[in-house]
Amino acid sequence: MTVVSFVGAGPGDKDLITLKGYRRLAEADVVIYAGSLVNPELLDYCKDGAEKDDSASMTLEDIIAKMQEAVAADKTVVRLQTGDFSIYGSIREQIEELKKLDIGYECIPGVSSFLGAASSMGVEYTVPEVSQSVIITRMAGRTPVPDSESLQRLASHHTSMVIFLSVQGVGKVVRELLAGGYKETTPAAVIYKATWPDEKMVKGTLADIAMKVKEAGIRRTALIMVGDFLGDDYSYSKLYDATFTHTYRKGIKNAKQ
Structure with a gap:
């Protein structure tokens, strides 16, 4: 059949x-x-x-x-x-x-667009010693969100975050994230129509991202990305570290010396 x-x-x-x-x-x-x-x-x-x-x-x-x-x-x-x-x-x-x-x-x-967005920016949502978790969510609108999953509550975890279907209320999103514990200096980005020919990308921090999004005229079909994974601080993973032993490779002592 x-x-x-x-x-x-x-x-x-x-x-x-x-x-x-x-x-x-x-x-x-x-x-x-x-x-x-x-x-x-x-x-x-x-x-x-x-x-x-x-x-x-x-x-x-x-x-x-x-x-x-x-x-x-x-x-x-x-x-x-x-x-x-x-x-x-x-x-x-x-x-x-x-x-x-x-x-x-x-x-x-x-x-997914959240994968396309990260690829367009050349970033990954988890960075060793910075963030190892990703929250995918949306702001409450005509479709409600459980109180336990409000942006303010989720922000308390300080993870990498991808917010769908919410760019039209980016100002409110920022206020809730700040109320939840993110700092104004936290990196943020908004990507309009990730991987489309007319893709548009706006980068900033929680202090200025709402203003930049408004200036760019982005009102829909966009993702909001928030977290220190977008920042300049990072650590290399152990996966390809010459001194790190795993199933497929034996580490070399003092390889970096």
Whole structure:
């Protein structure tokens, strides 16, 4: 029986899709894509004659009905979403509805925008002796956030932080982070449409990032990155240290002397 393939693409660049995701997309008879979010150039990978439906104006019921219709006709179906579909993709509700209809599904992960953003900046979220944890979250809006996960409470951990879906309230984000214990000197960055051709990057600290974002005219489709991992202090890892022994290499005593 035909299954519905949930395919996560990349954060923007159409080449940042996995080979498995690409193959599913290229073979699909019906593609239901998140038109307000995914790069439309991804549809270039579709075969001639493939049906392409933009879900931007569809309801959950519309999406499921389209999937059910296609599966009943033994057509291959791809639900094309962004690379963030394992974080903020609303696929759970689609999967639950498919289960009710006894329609099979598979999930093919994509490349998240928080990974694309770090790559664009040439940074990694964990730095030895600086930070070894990453918090991915969002500011409360029309979708509420549990009190225990407020930005102020999460800020108390002083970890690396990536904040989705919140750039429109960057000023409030900064206030909550400062109230939670981050210093005004904490490095911060905002990346608009990471890996897209019109990507825009703003760097600063919690003292000035809100002003810089406003001056840059960034109001949506952006990530806020906060933490000392963006700063100038760092330590090299032990992984490639010549004096460090691990399973695949024996350390050399006094190698650095």
